[in-house]
Amino acid sequence: MVLHNRVSAEELKKQLAAETFKRKTVSFYQYADIKDPQAFRDQLYLQLYDLKVFGRIYVAREGINAQISIPEHNYDAFVAVIYGYDFMNGIRLNVAVDDNGKSFWVLKVKTREKIVADGINDPNFNILKRGKYLNAKAFNALAEDPDTVIIDMRNHYEYEVGHFENAIEIPSDTFREQLPMAVEMMKEHKDKNIIMYCTGGIRCEKASAYMLHNGFDNVFHLEGGIIEYSNKAKEWNLQNKFRGKNFVFDDRLGERIGDEIISQCHQCGAPCDTHTNCKNEGCHLLFIQCEACAEKYRGCCSEACHEVVLLPEEEQAKLRKGIDKGQMIFNKSKQRLRPRLQEGNNPRT
Known part of the structure; x- marks a missing residue:
């Protein structure tokens, strides 16, 4: 069996939309000593694929990190699979707070150098000596x-x-x-x-x-x-000390925790905490956009990108050919904008 997906993203999203059962979004991690990450990865992929689990899982010698969605009718079987591994037996499974079940649409299990890139090269550092x-x-x-x-x-x-x-x-x-x-x-x-x-x-x-x-x-x-x-x-009926929304790394891009909206639209400054990616695939900037600006710019981050998405797809493909988008995240505190968006076309100042 092929141990990775071969179906197009478009088709997978159609299949997800057509599902008649509910899904549960769950995240978990465990620091551990995995001797053979690739063998473990392959075995886990087969087990979760059979349960129609979608999501993103990273495996490394230092452990596992997962954000996934599981059909509710397969949840108990999923737990049995995870707890069947000694180093994951009984680990905490974080169930999403604000969940529509559409967080992922494909299963990806990848081996990495580390499950969290940390830049630590000190051989004396021990992750198990923690707070x-x-x-x-x-x-x-x-x-x-x-x-x-x-x-x-x-x-x-x-x-x-x-x-x-x-x-x-x-x-x-x-x-x-x-x-x-x-x-x-x-x-x-x-x-x-x-x-x-x-x-x-x-x-x-x-x-x-x-x-x-x-x-x-x-x-x-x-x-x-x-x-x-x-x-x-x-x-436990405790006071909630968290203000605003919790950003999540799946298609939801956030789940409501506190009642307040503490951030602003990056284009007009209106109260807003909805993240989106610029609809211009040659940009794909992650930024905050209110409904009014989403309509005005058709989901784009600037007039320049708005003009691009109005072009035929062939011309858009030519424009984005060879572009290195890097880490496309709008950080107002550092003014992390692409140079071409600072040349008068970007309303976020």
């Missing part, structure tokens, strides 16, 4: 302590649409940049309680280990990240 877990109740209690500092270990565009009260942003769009920045920024707070959090727990767990590795003592991280916190806050 103390905090559940939602313990997080709320410690957050009230004036000797506590809360650090958001997610990217700028995630922090922009939602974060915990009084959380500090590490102003970067890559985790590998954030780790040394966090150490530097926290030097003056070494004697305080340091709480780190992220979406599902995988980044803040590694970040807490890195802080301990660099001489910090009172380091904590939020168990299960924002997703688990939100679920437990509802279950």
